[in-house]
Amino acid sequence: MPSPFVWFDNVGGNRAATTDFMTNAFGWAPKDIGPMTFLTAEGESMPFAATTDAMEGVTGWVPYLEVDDLPAAVENAREHGAEIIAENLKGPAGDASFIRDPGGAPLALWKRAAGM
Template identity: 35%
Template sequence: MSHLFVFHDVRTTDLDASRRFYSELLGWQITDSPAGPMFGAGDDLWGGFTPLAADDSRRAQWIPYVPVPDVDAAAQQAVALGARIVRPRIDLPPGSVVVIDEPGGATLALWQAASK
């Protein structure tokens, strides 16, 4: 497994305010894509936004994505080590993700890139 994060997702209750904040404070470029607004441009997209619905009780936060060779095996091992599945496997065109809370409560996304 890797020690590097490959993507970062900011979960927010106010997409417009968060978008403006990061753009104006840090000068980060934000690109509109079919999947929603993303940090970066072209082939260098490194993060995105997930809007939280008003009835979503989860907190606004940043979620880092860490690459794993097998997302199902990594999720199973994470649970065996005391993690909790927050969001079960989701398959997307670029890959598959399982969101977990590690035993200390921090949220992490396990990411398996799609086969090329």
């Protein structure tokens, strides 16, 4: 895997305003899919990030790290001092668990859905 960072969510209290900002300031194309709005860079066919509604305990940009075994990755993070924010959330392309590292930054551990 060239980079473990595979996705970015911008989590906040006003998804519409954030999406408008990203669209106008950076030229990213939005596509609302219900629980989130995908963002695609100019000239690209696939989104790289999304704006999402508020999530308790999380705000701002959240990078996603792809892992091979989600439960094992969550347990490993916990053993090394991570706070577990939410576990085993189902998404359009796989499952994710949100953690906070010992320095306070949020991070999502993500397992790609079979066939993706």
